[in-house]
Amino acid sequence: MPLYKSQTLKIYNSLSGEKEIFSPINEGNIGMYVCGPTVYSNVHLGNVRTFMSFDVIFRYFLHLGYKTRYVRNITDVGHIVDDVDDGEDKIAKKARIEQLEPMEVVQQYTVDFHDILSLFNFLPPSIEPTATGHIIEQIEIVKNIMDNGFAYEVNGSVYFDVIKYNKTNNYGILSGRNIEDMLSNTRDLDGQSDKKNAQDFALWKKAEPQHIMRWPSPWSDGFPGWHLECTAMSTKYLGNHFDIHGGGMDLKFPHHECEIAQNEACTGHTPVNYWMHANMLTLNGKKMAKSTGNNILPREILTGENPNLSKAFSPSVARFFILQAHYRSNLDFTNDAILAAEKGFYRLMEAVDGLATISATTNSSIDISSWKQNCYDAMNDDFNSPILIAQLFEGVRFINLLKDNSATLNSEDLKTFKEAIHSFVFDVLGLKDEKAVGNNNIKLEGVVNMLIGMRNEARSNKDFAMSDQIRDQLIVLGIQLKDGKEGTTFSVQ
Numbered sequence: 001m002p003l004y005k006s007q008t009l010k011i012y013n014s015l016s017g018e019k020e021i022f023s024p025i026n027e028g029n030i031g032m033y034v035c036g037p038t039v040y041s042n043v044h045l046g047n048v049r050t051f052m053s054f055d056v057i058f059r060y061f062l063h064l065g066y067k068t069r070y071v072r073n074i075t076d077v078g079h080i081v082d083d084v085d086d087g088e089d090k091i092a093k094k095a096r097i098e099q100l101e102p103m104e105v106v107q108q109y110t111v112d113f114h115d116i117l118s119l120f121n122f123l124p125p126s127i128e129p130t131a132t133g134h135i136i137e138q139i140e141i142v143k144n145i146m147d148n149g150f151a152y153e154v155n156g157s158v159y160f161d162v163i164k165y166n167k168t169n170n171y172g173i174l175s176g177r178n179i180e181d182m183l184s185n186t187r188d189l190d191g192q193s194d195k196k197n198a199q200d201f202a203l204w205k206k207a208e209p210q211h212i213m214r215w216p217s218p219w220s221d222g223f224p225g226w227h228l229e230c231t232a233m234s235t236k237y238l239g240n241h242f243d244i245h246g247g248g249m250d251l252k253f254p255h256h257e258c259e260i261a262q263n264e265a266c267t268g269h270t271p272v273n274y275w276m277h278a279n280m281l282t283l284n285g286k287k288m289a290k291s292t293g294n295n296i297l298p299r300e301i302l303t304g305e306n307p308n309l310s311k312a313f314s315p316s317v318a319r320f321f322i323l324q325a326h327y328r329s330n331l332d333f334t335n336d337a338i339l340a341a342e343k344g345f346y347r348l349m350e351a352v353d354g355l356a357t358i359s360a361t362t363n364s365s366i367d368i369s370s371w372k373q374n375c376y377d378a379m380n381d382d383f384n385s386p387i388l389i390a391q392l393f394e395g396v397r398f399i400n401l402l403k404d405n406s407a408t409l410n411s412e413d414l415k416t417f418k419e420a421i422h423s424f425v426f427d428v429l430g431l432k433d434e435k436a437v438g439n440n441n442i443k444l445e446g447v448v449n450m451l452i453g454m455r456n457e458a459r460s461n462k463d464f465a466m467s468d469q470i471r472d473q474l475i476v477l478g479i480q481l482k483d484g485k486e487g488t489t490f491s492v493q
């Protein structure tokens with residue numbers, strides 16, 4: 001029996017503003033779409049946090065035994081600077097500044113994005129479609145919306161008619177914004193735009209003559225609006241009605257609001273059952289910004305090369321630090337906070353290593369089943385990773401009691417305990433046992449340096465038989481000594 005049958009999972013739905021019992025459209029199957037990066041610059045730490053939230057959600061679905069199709073797109077065209085329809089495409093702008101082909105920009109930052117995510121031990125999504133790979137599907141959706149009367153064409157560009165849509169539907173259903181307030185808060189169009197109303201958004205934009213990123217369409221040679229790609233790719237791979245749509249909190253409006261409007265204008269019904277939004281990451285209590293220096297790139301955490309950091313941290317320490325906050329809470333990154341997380345992480349890893357040395361007895365003095373269910377309850381409560389981590393530290397306490405012989409477990413309970421610890425630490429949270437590797441390397445270095453010292457002493461005593469023996473036996477073990485001006489170093493084969 002799959003695990004999900006014995007667990008009741010609740011998800012906070014941004015659409016209702018409540019935690020709801022999760023029930024997928026097709027039993028045992030989940031379709032999840034998450035808005036991916038716009039690949040025109042290096043991925044920042046806030047993005048890493050957002051994608052990590054959904055990585056853990058994906059991992060938990062897999063752990064529960066759901067067949068999960070996780071679609072996360074790559075935005076390689078159509079994302080306009082400042083989200084203003086009359087602005088410039090972010091990728092085209094970067095390509096112009098760096099004198100590159102737009103697809104060179106896309107390639108460079110897509111590779112970087114994948115590198116960063118694999119450094120932090122992310123699982124790849126099931127499908128990673130690109131906006132440029134789905135132009136035909138996007139044109140079809142524009143045609144549908146026009147046929148249904150919710151879009152209009154002006155000078156080769158097509159806009160979504162928000163005012164008309166709102167007469168029969170609710171524009172603002174997700175963000176809670178009211179169209180009257182939106183209208184009274186926006187400036188009048190300055191005559192530069194083709195739009196009828198400031199709230200209308202582009203479905204298709206006519207390309208200027210110098211614009212390289214362009215495709216033929218019934219209206220003009222141009223490119224799709226940003227919101228359109230996610231409607232096209234989510235429904236293509238997950239169907240017109242699917243389980244979960246996620247993204248960063250900043251995408252709720254206008255991006256996700258516009259997606260709902262496009263879907264409803266197309267199919268007449270809401271596309272998604274559960275909308276999920278991950279919260280932001282701040283640095284030292286403030287928004288991250290390159291211009292003020294209040295900024296850390298993901299790779300800099302691993303090298304320590306940033307004035308906001310006192311040292312380098314391992315990818316798992318960074319992961320552990322991020323997952324200590326619930327995905328819907330704001331997370332403030334400070335050097336002190338990640339130092340504290342590092343201590344906690346190594347304490348957890350030490351305990352996990354120690355678990356292997358514990359042997360079973362005939363009786364159990366700890367209720368492992370209840371503890372294990374507490375771990376599930378944490379994740380079932382809207383993926384509450386900080387509560388899960390607190391439960392894992394309760395597990396650390398048990399391990400220490402067992403090591404001291406102050407508690408006992410029978411063989412069945414010990415097996416359950418070991419499996420649960422490994423599942424939650426490595427499979428669900430996606431941590432790696434870096435302590436063990438790091439620790440062994442330090443120990444190895446200590447032992448070899450001790451032998452180098454003994455060899456030096458033998459040589460100064462002209463005991464060449466002994467010094468050669470040390471060197472040769474190390475070679476047998478795959479450790480090569482190298483004598484140089486600065487002393488003797490070693491390499492491991």
Ligand SMILES: [Zn+2]
Pocket residue numbers: 034035036230255
């Ligand atoms: Zn999107």
